[in-house]
Every structure is written in structure tokens, then in C-alpha cells.
Amino acid sequence: MNELILHRLIVHELHKNPEERDARLRLSNELLTSDDNAVELVAGLDQMFERKPDLMQGYLAAPDESLFPGHYQVWLEDGQGRDAFVKFSQETMRALQLALTGVIGAKGGYLLYADYTIDEQRLLGMFLIRDKSGLVFQQRSDDKGFELDTTTFLDVNHLAMACRILNGPGRNVQLIRHSSSQSKISQYFQDWVGLQNGESSTELTHTFLDAVDSLPMPMDKETGNAMEESDFKRALIQYAAKSPQQTIQVKNFDEHFYGNDTPLRTYLKEESVPLEDGFRIDRRAMRKQYYLKASHQGISVGCTKEHLSSGLVDINEVEGKVTINSLELARFLLDQI
Known part of the structure; x- marks a missing residue:
């Protein structure tokens, strides 16, 4: 697991039953201690997010177009400090409460705000997790054996909702994409964050691969000749697999394969393809583009x-x-x- 630097962490509770129209908040005024337990929790949630094969991706709306982007911009302008982080999380929780009003079927939980850095990329992660009931063995009072008892713990193996915002001018947003049966319920999360130009990782990966097919073959660094198409495809898959946060940045792609030339950036600009600020790759979709498999x-x-x-x-x-x-x-x- 890559080293994770945890800057700040806070949790708030959102009370809402699926059959209710209204939501209630229990807000924290203090940060969680950034100890080993906190780092392990955030690292596990981030890793779970990484394993999601398909995400919704886009950009934050302008600060004056939605509540969340406005509060996010204020937090950035205030230097991302402790007090500003607490205020940002509280104000956006209140905005979420408003967004949930009247949404039948939506459930509450604990919303964890994490400001952290991994793979040299600073991120704001928001993870909605819930309690889960389970069983434990308790020693009997007569010390003659054990008995089963119930307990409640955080279900950190399932993300009810989750979002990551990449720190930087691109304001790139990545959200967990839910099944069509949950689309109406999870739409409030996208509306709350202020996601614009949302597309799935699979769609963006296919767009990227279509663009790459239009580019000239890069030079082989060992021979100085143009790469064979098969060699380029293998190199492309390896490059995507090693990309930090599974995110391909257009600038880095051009530098890696073409040096000082910028054929991909030029193509995207001429064709008005929205990949300039990078996107999360769908590795499964990329492999299917080049590897064929059938069973019968x-x-x-x-x-x-x-x-x-x-x-x-x-x-x-x-x-x-x-x-x-x-x-x-x-x-x-x-x-x-």
C-alpha cells in the first residue's frame, strides 16, 4: 500500500430513515485524532474506492452555481487550515441535509471528510459509511465457557456513497457509480457535490482509446524507429496500470510517449474532447480493447x-x-x- 499522509479528518452523523422525508444532523466541532487507526481507516477506504471498476467523473460546478463548490472554494482560499476545514465540512453537511429533504429511500450514516495525500496527489475524500450488527464471543460470567453476544461496528467494507476531489485547478471529481436501480437515490449525492459533465470511467476510457488510435506511433527509445503497433498497445496498458490513482493526465501521457511533442493534447483540443484535466482509467475496459476472450x-x-x-x-x-x-x-x- 502506498504511503498515505493524513492532514485532517472529521466525521459528522446524518440521521435519516429511508421512509422519512426529513434528515437530522449531529455535527462535530473537533477533528478526529490523526493516529495510526485514522490513517489505517482512510487508507482502507481509499483502497476500496480504487477497486471500483467504473466511476462517475467530471468537474465541480462554479462556486457561484452550487453550495458545495462555493464552500469548497472558500476552504481553498482560507489555506485549507484546521478551522476552515471544520467550517467547510459543517456547512456542506447542512447543504446535504437540504438536498436530502423529500428524498424517499435515502439512508443516513457517518460522513467522513478526509484531507490526505497519496501518490503525491492531495485529495479531499468524503466517505459515507454505516453501522453494522454482528456477533462476538463473550466469556461467561461463571468462567465455564463462552456465549454469543451482539455488537455494533463500522461497516468499512461497504461504501454507501463516496467521492474524491483532486486538489488542483482542474477541480476533478470522482464518485462511485451505483447501479441503475439506485440511480434516483444516489443522484442527490451528485447534485449535492455539484458534479458537472459527469461521465463514467468506461465512457472516458473508450474516448481516450479512440483518440490514441488517431495518433502517430511514438518513437522506440532503444531503436529510434517508430514503435510497432502491438508494442505500443502493450506499453500503453503497462503505463495505465502504473498511473498514480489510476488517473491518466494528458500532459504526462504526451511526455512519456512523445517527449516534447504534444499530439494527444493537440488532438483533444482540435476535437473538443474533455480529457485535458485527466481522468480515471477503467482498466477492464482498456484490456478488453486489446485482449479478446470467449467461452462456449x-x-x-x-x-x-x-x-x-x-x-x-x-x-x-x-x-x-x-x-x-x-x-x-x-x-x-x-x-x-
């Missing part, structure tokens, strides 16, 4: 598009045949018969 009747086949273009794998749709031209693979299978 107990037979599984996996290959790359390079295998198709080279003729190593041939698909005849008319005859319904998939031919793999590999002596080594044939021998490997025959050896097991």
Missing part, C-alpha cells in the same frame, strides 16, 4: 488483436470456425492426451 461449451479462447492481424488466429464467420495456427500450442494439448 466448455471451450475457452483468449487472444489479442495482434494475433488476429498476424493470422495466428483466424475467424471464419461464414463457416463458424476459429483456427489457431500454432504448432507449439497443438503439441502442448497433444501431450496431455
Whole structure:
């Protein structure tokens, strides 16, 4: 796990039952102690956020267009200090209370505000977590054995709602994307944060890959010649896998593959594609773009598009045949018969 620096942490409680129209608040006036337990909690929540394959991404609305962005801007201008952080969290909780009024089905919980840095990227994380009932073994009063008892603890393995805002001029926002059955309930969270131009990680990844397909092949640093397309695709997947916070910045991409040239930035500007401030990659969608896999009747086949273009794998749709031209693979299978 990458080192996490926890700057400030505070928690507030939001009381709301799904069948109720109104919400109540229990606000904290003091920060939580930034000890090892707090760091472990935030690191675990951030890691859980990282594992989400598809997120909603966009930008904060202008400070004068919504309550949350306005309070966020004040916090930044006040230097992100302790008192300003407490006030920012309290004011935005009150805004959330207003946003929840009349929303049937929405539930409350503990909203944790975390100001932290990881992978040299400063973030504001907001995680809605809830209590969970469980069982524990308690020693009997007669010391003759144990008995089961109930207990309540934080369910840190499930995020009810979560959002990260990347510190910087881009005001980039990432939110957990919920299933369509929860869209009406979770929409209030997006409205509260003031998310604009929201798109999913999968959609943005496909947009990025379409743009990359329009670029010239970068130079191979070892040979000085243009890279082979297959080599570039492998390098691209490796680059995405190592990107901090799974976020690709256009400037960093151009520098990594093209040095002082800026072909991707130029293309995005000319085509008005909104990726300039970076985006969270969907690794699964990226791999599917280059790696193909199919299973039927107990037979599984996996290959790359390079295998198709080279003729190593041939698909005849008319005859319904998939031919793999590999002596080594044939021998490997025959050896097991």
C-alpha cells in the first residue's frame, strides 16, 4: 500500500430513515485524532474506492452555481487550515441535509471528510459509511465457557456513497457509480457535490482509446524507429496500470510517449474532447480493447488483436470456425492426451 499522509479528518452523523422525508444532523466541532487507526481507516477506504471498476467523473460546478463548490472554494482560499476545514465540512453537511429533504429511500450514516495525500496527489475524500450488527464471543460470567453476544461496528467494507476531489485547478471529481436501480437515490449525492459533465470511467476510457488510435506511433527509445503497433498497445496498458490513482493526465501521457511533442493534447483540443484535466482509467475496459476472450461449451479462447492481424488466429464467420495456427500450442494439448 502506498504511503498515505493524513492532514485532517472529521466525521459528522446524518440521521435519516429511508421512509422519512426529513434528515437530522449531529455535527462535530473537533477533528478526529490523526493516529495510526485514522490513517489505517482512510487508507482502507481509499483502497476500496480504487477497486471500483467504473466511476462517475467530471468537474465541480462554479462556486457561484452550487453550495458545495462555493464552500469548497472558500476552504481553498482560507489555506485549507484546521478551522476552515471544520467550517467547510459543517456547512456542506447542512447543504446535504437540504438536498436530502423529500428524498424517499435515502439512508443516513457517518460522513467522513478526509484531507490526505497519496501518490503525491492531495485529495479531499468524503466517505459515507454505516453501522453494522454482528456477533462476538463473550466469556461467561461463571468462567465455564463462552456465549454469543451482539455488537455494533463500522461497516468499512461497504461504501454507501463516496467521492474524491483532486486538489488542483482542474477541480476533478470522482464518485462511485451505483447501479441503475439506485440511480434516483444516489443522484442527490451528485447534485449535492455539484458534479458537472459527469461521465463514467468506461465512457472516458473508450474516448481516450479512440483518440490514441488517431495518433502517430511514438518513437522506440532503444531503436529510434517508430514503435510497432502491438508494442505500443502493450506499453500503453503497462503505463495505465502504473498511473498514480489510476488517473491518466494528458500532459504526462504526451511526455512519456512523445517527449516534447504534444499530439494527444493537440488532438483533444482540435476535437473538443474533455480529457485535458485527466481522468480515471477503467482498466477492464482498456484490456478488453486489446485482449479478446470467449467461452462456449466448455471451450475457452483468449487472444489479442495482434494475433488476429498476424493470422495466428483466424475467424471464419461464414463457416463458424476459429483456427489457431500454432504448432507449439497443438503439441502442448497433444501431450496431455
